[in-house]
Amino acid sequence: MSTPPARPLPYRVGFGEDAHRLAPGRPLVLGGVTIPGAEHGAVAHSDGDAALHALADALLSGLALGDIGQYFPDTAAEWQGMDSRLILARALALVRERGYAPGNVALVITLDRPKLGPLRAEIARSLAALLGLPESDVGVSFKTSEGLAPAHVQARATVLLLRAAGEP
Numbered sequence: 802m803s804t805p806p807a808r809p810l811p812y813r814v815g816f817g818e819d820a821h822r823l824a825p826g827r828p829l830v831l832g833g834v835t836i837p838g839a840e841h842g843a844v845a846h847s848d849g850d851a852a853l854h855a856l857a858d859a860l861l862s863g864l865a866l867g868d869i870g871q872y873f874p875d876t877a878a879e880w881q882g883m884d885s886r887l888i889l890a891r892a893l894a895l896v897r898e899r900g901y902a903p904g905n906v907a908l909v910i911t912l913d914r915p916k917l918g919p920l921r922a923e924i925a926r927s928l929a930a931l932l933g934l935p936e937s938d939v940g941v942s943f944k945t946s947e948g949l950a951p952a953h954v955q956a957r958a959t960v961l962l963l964r965a966a967g968e969p
């Protein structure tokens with residue numbers, strides 16, 4: 802996929818989002834964490850981790866590198882049930898190859914149930930490890946849809962990309 806070389810800006814900002822319908826009898830995975838006791842999980846080709854999909858798209862968008870569907874088509878049998886941590890790792894590699902690295906990230910997950918607040922630290926720790934960031938640079942927020950979309954999980958992410966030291 803040919804993309805024009807990024808201008809060597811010292812900072813770049815990216816934004817991504819993802820949503821999945823929820824259905825009973827499947828796990829709910831968010832930020833690489835399987836949510837204990839969740840009665841509904843994401844309907845998806847992969848493991849349906851909307852938080853990692855939003856973060857991966859945020860990384861890609863900061864350098865105009867398209868979106869995750871271009872790298873992992875949801876029609877390809879090889880990605881059926883895939884661990885979305887591989888998607889985030891690929892987006893991170895593409896960003897790093899171009900001389901950038903995440904500075905900090907902000908993630909909002911919209912989910913009516915279950916309450917994710919008790920898992921905030923675990924989710925932030927998981928994301929920090931996947932991104933190679935301190936937890937203090939990983940902002941994780943939770944919202945409900947106020948009953949508008951109870952069978953739906955959505956995530957939105959913003960990332961600040963920093964030009965790596967020593968890059969020309």
Ligand SMILES: Nc1ccn([C@@H]2O[C@H](COP(=O)(O)O)[C@@H](O)[C@H]2O)c(=O)n1
Pocket residue numbers: 911912913914915916917918919943944945946947
């Ligand atoms: N799955 C969720 C959703 C929300 N929270 C917490 O509830 C607060 C209120 O959410 P509203 O959408 O009604 O504003 C929110 O600020 C979160 O702290 C949660 O823990 N898990």
Ligand SMILES: C[C@@]1(CO)OP(=O)(O)OP(=O)(O)OC[C@H]1O
Pocket residue numbers: 819844845846847848849854869870871872873874875880881883888
């Ligand atoms: C992750 C991929 C590929 O399995 O599919 P889904 O798991 O359905 O997720 P979505 O964000 O709808 O599309 C992106 C695809 O790359």
